[in-house]
Amino acid sequence: MLFAMAKCIYCQQERPKDSYTKAEHVLPQSFGKFQQNMTLHNVVCDQCNQYFGDKLEIYLGRDTFEGQLRFKHGVKNGQGTETSPDGTTYVGQFQDGKHGGQGTLTLPDGSKYIGEFANDLPNGQGTFFRSNGSNEQGEWKDGNGYRTTGTDIGPDGTKEVGSWNRDGTKSGGTITWKDGREYKGEWKVVDGSIDLPDGAGTMTWPDGHKYAGQFKDGEMDGRGKMTYRNGRVEDGTWKGGKFGQATTSP
Numbered sequence: 026m027l028f029a030m031a032k033c034i035y036c037q038q039e040r041p042k043d044s045y046t047k048a049e050h051v052l053p054q055s056f057g058k059f060q061q062n063m064t065l066h067n068v069v070c071d072q073c074n075q076y077f078g079d080k081l082e083i084y085l086g087r088d089t090f091e092g093q094l095r096f097k098h099g100v101k102n103g104q105g106t107e108t109s110p111d112g113t114t115y116v117g118q119f120q121d122g123k124h125g126g127q128g129t130l131t132l133p134d135g136s137k138y139i140g141e142f143a144n145d146l147p148n149g150q151g152t153f154f155r156s157n158g159s160n161e162q163g164e165w166k167d168g169n170g171y172r173t174t175g176t177d178i179g180p181d182g183t184k185e186v187g188s189w190n191r192d193g194t195k196s197g198g199t200i201t202w203k204d205g206r207e208y209k210g211e212w213k214v215v216d217g218s219i220d221l222p223d224g225a226g227t228m229t230w231p232d233g234h235k236y237a238g239q240f241k242d243g244e245m246d247g248r249g250k251m252t253y254r255n256g257r258v259e260d261g262t263w264k265g266g267k268f269g270q271a272t273t274s275p
Contacts, residue, residue: 033068033073035070036070046071105118111133112132117129124143124145128142130142138153144167148166148167159176171192172190172191183219185220187199196220208222208228208229210226212224213242233254234251248263
């Protein structure tokens with residue numbers, strides 16, 4: 026049987042094509058990689074690859090002047106892994122020593138962000154999974170959600186499903202409290218706390234009464250209609266959660 030042959034571009038030896046099986050070493054990863062680079066394929070024999078990996082990469086990456094500077098200052102480029110003293114782990118791309126590009130950041134409590142990074146922070150498209158079951162996906166800026174959607178579960182069990190926009194556009198969705206209240210409509214984003222009904226929406230209570238209308242800072246405020254379980258209706262202007270003037274039916 027005749028074997029297909031190929032010439033190695035380094036040793037210039039003719040070898041069977043099954044001698045070209047390893048990932049080809051062109052430059053050590055310690056100097057970084059280009060996203061649009063062309064990759065050699067089946068032109069460097071396994072013997073030369075082994076030599077580059079065992080000898081040249083270690084020398085170029087550590088013993089040259091640039092390699093020593095990068096090692097000293099911890100400058101990373103390309104794919105890598107970084108673990109902080111608190112247990113936070115980043116696996117992904119580095120740019121000039123910082124998290125940059127696609128990556129996964131896992132926090133000590135198990136929460137995890139998967140997506141794009143820039144300057145060590147989530148920037149671009151990504152999804153954050155919290156250890157309590159919350160999730161938020163969309164656009165991120167400097168480590169914070171900018172235009173995102175998902176599910177947020179508060180410490181007291183309050184659950185929000187909707188959108189959070191920090192660009193001035195309206196946010197909203199559904200808020201369900203543990204006491205049985207439910208709100209559907211627009212809300213004001215409050216970082217670190219339950220968002221506040223704000224704008225047009227509908228609130229229902231466990232005992233059956235229902236309000237549909239305007240809200241402001243979490244309270245009924247503006248034009249709205251309250252319908253009680255016994256059939257009584259208050260339809261008109263509300264202020265600070267209290268009914269003002271208009272029509273009231275028995």
